[in-house]
Structure formats: C-alpha cells, structure tokens
Amino acid sequence: MILDSLQLWMDPRARAGPESMAVDDWLLENVSEPLLRVYRWDGEWGSLGYFGKFAEARAAVSGVRWVRRRTGGGIVDHRADWTYSLVIPARTALGCRKGRESYRLIHFALAGALTMEGVRSELSRGESETGDAACFANPVCHDLIGAGGLKLAGGGQRRSRHGLLHQGSVAIGRESGEAETRRAEAFASHLSATWAHAKPNPLARDLRSKESTFASDGWTVRR
Numbered sequence: 192m193i194l195d196s197l198q199l200w201m202d203p204r205a206r207a208g209p210e211s212m213a214v215d216d217w218l219l220e221n222v223s224e225p226l227l228r229v230y231r232w233d234g235e236w237g238s239l240g241y242f243g244k245f246a247e248a249r250a251a252v253s254g255v256r257w258v259r260r261r262t263g264g265g266i267v268d269h270r271a272d273w274t275y276s277l278v279i280p281a282r283t284a285l286g287c288r289k290g291r292e293s294y295r296l297i298h299f300a301l302a303g304a305l306t307m308e309g310v311r312s313e314l315s316r317g318e319s320e321t322g323d324a325a326c327f328a329n330p331v332c333h334d335l336i337g338a339g340g341l342k343l344a345g346g347g348q349r350r351s352r353h354g355l356l357h358q359g360s361v362a363i364g365r366e367s368g369e370a371e372t373r374r375a376e377a378f379a380s381h382l383s384a385t386w387a388h389a390k391p392n393p394l395a396r397d398l399r400s401k402e403s404t405f406a407s408d409g410w411t412v413r414r
Contacts, residue, residue, distance in 0.1 A: 264347025
C-alpha cells in the first residue's frame with residue numbers, strides 16, 4: 192500500500208475536455224486527502240501533454256477535439272480508453288517521492304488491480320521507447336506493458352506547491368456500470384487499505400475560470 196488513506200470519486204458526469212481538465216486543476220488545489228477520480232469524456236476528445244506539439248497531435252489522430260493537459264506525457268485518443276486522475280496533496284509521503292518513483296508505484300498498484308480482472312501486465316524498463324509523440328506508441332520506463340509487448344497504460348504528471356497530479360489512461364476500453372466501479376475499487380484497494388467513496392463538489396464559479404483557460408486557443412495551440 193502506498194497511501195495511508197484515499198477517497199474514490201466515480202465522477203457521475205461525462206465532461207468535455209476543458210471542463211474535465213478544470214476539475215483536476217481544482218482538485219489539486221483544494222483536496223486535503225489523496226483522491227482517485229475515474230471519469231468519462233463528453234464527446235470525442237484527444238489530449239496532449241503540456242510540452243506536446245499541437246501540429247503533431249492533429250497529424251497523429253483525426254476526428255477528435257483537442258485539449259492540452261497541465262501534465263506531461265504524449266498524445267492520447269480518449270475515445271476508447273479508461274481514464275483516471277490521482278491527486279496527492281504535498282504533505283503525503285507519495286507526494287514527496289521523485290517523479291519516476293511515484294510513477295512506478297502508481298502503475299504497480301494499477302497492475303495489481305488489472306490482474307484481478309484477468310488482465311496481465313508488467314512494468315516497462317524503458318527498453319522499447321520509440322520517441323513517438325503518441326502515448327501508446329511509446330512505452331517509457333514504468334509504463335504498463337500487456338500481452339504481445341503492447342503498451343497498456345501510461346500517464347502524465349504535474350507537481351505544484353499543492354502536490355502531485357497524475358493523469359492516467361488505460362488502453363483496454365471503458366467499462367460500464369458495475370464493471371467500471373469494480374475496476375476503480377480494485378485500483379483504490381491496491382493504492383490504500385483505507386479508502387472510501389467520496390463526492391467532492393468543485394465550485395462552479397471556480398471551474399468557469401479554469402475551463403475558459405483550457406478551452407482557449409492560446410492554451411491548446413501554444414506549441
């Protein structure tokens with residue numbers, strides 16, 4: 192177990208890209224306890240990392256709307272993935288870990304959860320890195336590798352004075368209803384022996400300002 196306690200939020204709303212990024216931003220600034228958010232996208236969205244090039248994203252994936260994350264990482268097509276965010280306040284032990292180590296621990300817990308539903312995976316040692324801008328075509332160190340050596344899960348991280356934001360994607364498709372809840376609960380139980388369902392309530396007035404930033408061309412097409 193890598194956390195003393197954890198809240199699990201099955202976000203009930205499918206959200207457009209800018210709103211979803213705004214929610215994660217708000218959570219990072221406001222939660223006082225580690226929180227795992229599992230969520231869905233409203234519409235067909237792709238996301239690119241903070242340092243990603245917008246032209247590369249458009250060339251790699253067609254038919255999606257784009258949002259730029261605050262976290263790093265590559266280009267992700269969210270039309271068929273299982274998406275989550277993990278928010279770790281700065282005061283926690285995991286929040287103080289170096290980036291590579293926190294990434295490894297989170298994906299180790301995710302691998303345990305996926306094993307419970309019969310999906311085998313292992314941590315990449317980075318030997319198959321391709322440098323490709325597309326996240327799932329470039330298995331970096333401590334990503335999850337599944338059957339046939341294909342990348343199964345990756346993520347991006349951002350650290351601030353508030354703590355650590357880890358935004359993750361699993362390329363085994365979305366589940367529905369009880370199956371999605373079981374996967375999320377299994378992940379939570381591998382992260383912390385003490386966890387509970389929660390319903391945070393991001394303030395609408397705070398989200399509007401953040402959402403407008405993530406929706407602007409000045410943010411999305413900045414690189």
